[in-house]
Amino acid sequence: MPWSDTLDPYGRTISLGGYSLAAVLAVSEIVILALALHPNVNADYRAYYIDRTTTCLNRDAIGSYSLGQTVSFRSDGAKLAAGMIVCGWSGPVADGTHSLGETSRLRLQIPPLRNGLKATLQMAAVIRPPQITQRVMISVHGVSVHKVTLSGKEPTTVSFVIPHAAFSNARTFEMAFDYLDGIPPSQAASNIYKRSIKLVSFRLDAV
Template sequence: MSELAILTLALNPDVNGDYRAYYIDRTTTCLNRDAIGSYTPGRTISFRSDGARQTAAMRVCGWSGPVADGTHSLGESSRLRLALPPVRGGLLATLQVAAVIRPPQLTQRIVISANGVRLHQATVSGAAPMTVAFVIPQAALADTGRLELFFDYPDGIAQSPAASNIYNRSIKLISFRLDAL
């Protein structure tokens, strides 16, 4: 009887949804951390090594640690999670990003959503940083006091033919800023 109970648990473990999606179902490459970073609109945050302490709680999944040229995305998606003071009228998001390229692939597409609402698609190219700006409408903020930004990467570059897709590279995030509209 105990062996049957163990087998049942092994075949259908009682785990949370994030764990199941990453380790069991493999439907995501973004293993969520239960963290939330604080942020005040109007501040530019560096995602280079000089901003490591400021961004640590914001980078909840899909990011490597900050280095001199920015924070590299890992996998097919990434997330930033921020606690925000109340905002009226939406936000303008301004990101400095650079594409991770490997010829013949010279561009990277980024699909950006906020709190589950798809907002913007950008294509970045070349090694030089580019500015990506988009509006986050009040409706996407939903008065929750937090903002969760989702970045999906349809064109991620595998690091080797044998590497798992959790190691794909797409962008380097260099800086981040939100301004009230």
């Protein structure tokens, strides 16, 4: 028997092993590609990083709040305001907390109520000509509760009633601000890109 014939079984074993390894690698690459194209992530992550359908990445935050309390969103109220901020805000500074992106959200804990709430907010528009006004749409748990157009650099006090039905079934209270006129990008305004308002203070009162 030729010497080469005695090696055939080993050669076939090595070949089969090589084919098996190649098959495993191929399947692994297919799985990795599938995960890359359709990653198994939560809805908030997908909307912000993959689908790009929001500029507001959800944060697991619930602020402590007592009805009738005015919370400053300037530097002096940073500690209390920080707990309420979910997404779409920069840090508090001397003139308020600046919005970032197309949407901002606040979330806080309130006691069970039988009636609605009155919201009183102080806000100012971020202005850069030719953009001299900012339209803001405010909603509570997806229910539209107020629309306002801000102009001028001085803060404006905005008050409106929130119907009980907007939050009666929710475990927490969540308010969203949607902006239609955020500052567009430019070489001169890169540091205020997509900014719309400055939130100066926030207050809720039982109706």
